[in-house]
Amino acid sequence: MERVKPHIHRTPILTSGLLNQISECELYFKCENFQKMGAFKMRGATNAILNLSVEKKQKGVVTHSSGNFAQALSLSAKNLNVPAYIVMPDSAPEVKKAAVRTYDGKITECPSTLKDREETASKIQEETGATFIHPSNNLDVILGQGTAAMELLEDYPDLDYVVCPVGGGGLIAGTALTVKYFGNNCKCIGGEPMEADDAWRSLKSGKIETNESANTMADGLKTQLGDQNFPIILKHVDKIIRVTETEIKESLRLIWERMKIIVEPSSAVPLAAILKEKENFKNKKVGIIISGGNVDLSKLPF
């Protein structure tokens, strides 16, 4: 926590009288959309790099991601003077590639299957000696992501719940660890799109499930859990609430219109989950992790 601090923003925690009224509970929004590069991923990436030995830092880091983690690893590597190799599917939007380049990430393109991505990353590892950092299935990344909930609890130690979105599992695993060890009888709840409910099914079956399709506007949440974060989630997450696309869109609009902040669809999933099971949160103090704010303004769902 102390180690990551100088390299990230302590993001503001916003409240909204109107959303408290609608949800009938006290909501505390931890605004990682205001984080460097616009998402919480900056925390995990920074922590993972800081944990490398001096020699490993010199050889650099490599990851495969088409989303926020590609930018996060590039920027935190740049800040810490470490080379970053980013494997991106050749189908990734130009705007995302451009963002990685802004942060001096070295892009290698490959076909978009997981197999191709993994092979390309392995090849770069061999050639450069760079360390592979998985976007969510890496303990240092998980602990880094947990610092957002830590800051929430520092300011509001008596939260009853912290709710966050579930994608690859890094954020919720880190949040769950923080909430269990530093909260005051606080519970960690996940929000997940019905259209990509692999984590909900994984909690039910006790093994990592996958999504056959993932037709959700919450595009950060299409990925599946991993063997590092799943045991933590299984042990420390109290519940996962699934929400429909309509529910996500409604909550997204509430946040944009009422709070006047720009958040990505994934960030609206926790509020949608709370509104869906309102009676369980009634009159409670509830922290929400707003995961990020990187959206394409020309492709809004409104």
Added chain:
Amino acid sequence: MERVKPHIHRTPILTSGLLNQISECELYFKCENFQKMGAFKMRGATNAILNLSVEKKQKGVVTHSSGNFAQALSLSAKNLNVPAYIVMPDSAPEVKKAAVRTYDGKITECPSTLKDREETASKIQEETGATFIHPSNNLDVILGQGTAAMELLEDYPDLDYVVCPVGGGGLIAGTALTVKYFGNNCKCIGGEPMEADDAWRSLKSGKIETNESANTMADGLKTQLGDQNFPIILKHVDKIIRVTETEIKESLRLIWERMKIIVEPSSAVPLAAILKEKENFKNKKVGIIISGGNVDLSKLPF
């Protein structure tokens, strides 16, 4: 100032490393988009009502406005238990009428000419004994609007400039008074759309000029100055910088994408003005009043 405080939000002041880099100065954004009902107008409306005698309060207030002031007067009147009569052009969008109704404002519709609006407001005054509160040409409103800059200077006493948009003149007159009397050699600068540059022309000619047309996306800035605020502006505003629609749109996009906050086009005018005359602001500390965040998400200029 002290009187208004309990009834409004002390809005946050945000900064952005990236926008500082682009503008080559230190920017401090006073975020009135996070104000109650989403705009600074809440300050002036509240101050104007608080200044009425007990009897006048009982009889209520009346204004004509199709924009933020209609909502601001309705909400502050509701908060202070005062009836509010709002004259709106029958052409006003349903969403704006609905917002006024949410705050219990009593709407009277009329044709959209200024003459019709004024006559309808006069009639309501006669019938109800309500006090007419002009959205910008009223000294109590002007002083109320000045509290935003006051809060800026409380937190950053050594600002070199405060830049705000110019519409009807209430905000800039209040800001200029605050800056002159409470700033430390601070200057007040206005930003105005080229397409509605009545205030720029008024400063040149020394008399209140009007707009023949006002074809600007900054729809809060189409109105003209009044006899109460113009003398203050003439005396205390150092300069008005005019910006094109393209410049407004670019700055709007910068604020949305980089700061992740939702602001209305009028709020982007000060940043556009600073970027236009960059050399004058170089390395200075510059406050910006973000006037509001009430936008129709289905009609974005992106």
